[in-house]
Amino acid sequence: MIAPPMLDPVIHAAGRLQICALLASVDEAEFAVLRDGVGVSDSVMSKHLKQLEDAGYVKVRKATTMGRQRTWLSITPAGRKAFDAHVKELTRLANLTL
Amino acid sequence: MIAPPMLDPVIHAAGRLQICALLASVDEAEFAVLRDGVGVSDSVMSKHLKQLEDAGYVKVRKATTMGRQRTWLSITPAGRKAFDAHVKELTRLANLTL
DNA sequence: CCATCACTTTCCATAATGGAAACTTACCAT
DNA sequence: ATGGTAAGTTTCCATTATGGAAAGTGATGG
Numbered sequence: 001m002i003a004p005p006m007l008d009p010v011i012h013a014a015g016r017l018q019i020c021a022l023l024a025s026v027d028e029a030e031f032a033v034l035r036d037g038v039g040v041s042d043s044v045m046s047k048h049l050k051q052l053e054d055a056g057y058v059k060v061r062k063a064t065t066m067g068r069q070r071t072w073l074s075i076t077p078a079g080r081k082a083f084d085a086h087v088k089e090l091t092r093l094a095n096l097t098l
Numbered sequence: 099m100i101a102p103p104m105l106d107p108v109i110h111a112a113g114r115l116q117i118c119a120l121l122a123s124v125d126e127a128e129f130a131v132l133r134d135g136v137g138v139s140d141s142v143m144s145k146h147l148k149q150l151e152d153a154g155y156v157k158v159r160k161a162t163t164m165g166r167q168r169t170w171l172s173i174t175p176a177g178r179k180a181f182d183a184h185v186k187e188l189t190r191l192a193n194l195t196l
Numbered sequence: 197c198c199a200t201c202a203c204t205t206t207c208c209a210t211a212a213t214g215g216a217a218a219c220t221t222a223c224c225a226t
Numbered sequence: 227a228t229g230g231t232a233a234g235t236t237t238c239c240a241t242t243a244t245g246g247a248a249a250g251t252g253a254t255g256g
């Protein structure tokens with residue numbers, strides 16, 4: 001192999017890549033905002049978030065404000081690091097010279 | 099959805115993304131070079147190339163030079179366009195602001 | 197105590213990958 | 227012509243990934 005692919009499979013999948021990209025740009029985002037932002041069903045979003053959480057890339061904060069229970073997601077330092085590295089690797093690939 | 103994902107599934111898959119990246123940087127590449135560059139088996143490389151060819155992104159040229167038969171791959175104009183668009187979209191996602 | 201909201205999990209059906217092994221072609225040697 | 231080998235191709239089979247619908251959970255309002 002020319003260069004061992006540093007593409008993180010947890011981040012590379014289209015849906016999760018979008019989630020990470022969205023979370024990387026804000027402090028926190030509501031579950032529903034992410035779900036609609038990515039355009040998937042509740043179940044799918046929940047599953048993607050679980051994978052990201054298991055990887056330590058996303059932090060989940062359940063808040064009960066004004067009687068309303070909402071889930072807020074944020075990217076962790078590890079998540080940001082992994083995302084940045086992933087983007088960097090994509091950039092490297094895109095500008096690759098054989 | 100905030101922005102409809104313009105990620106081309108044919109190009110996004112890690113293996114094919116690497117193939118496209120490699121082909122985007124050269125005029126032509128030999129099958130074996132690509133296979134080793136990406137680090138997959140003959141069968142997998144063959145199947146990825148078939149998908150890229152079916153999509154019109156890669157051109158296959160079978161050449162018999164000096165008694166040796168080799169397959170040369172090159173990216174087509176459509177392939178380059180799709181790859182560039184894909185990279186552009188990845189860049190957009192990476193710099194996304196919610 | 198029951199209904200509802202906001203996710204979570206389970207269930208199920210596809211689609212995507214991957215490698216090994218079998219198969220095909222072309223070309224060289226005999 | 228016939229056999230052998232190189233270079234891919236296809237087939238076979240096993241995993242894994244996705245996705246949505248539907249059922250399940252826990253907290254909250256009435």
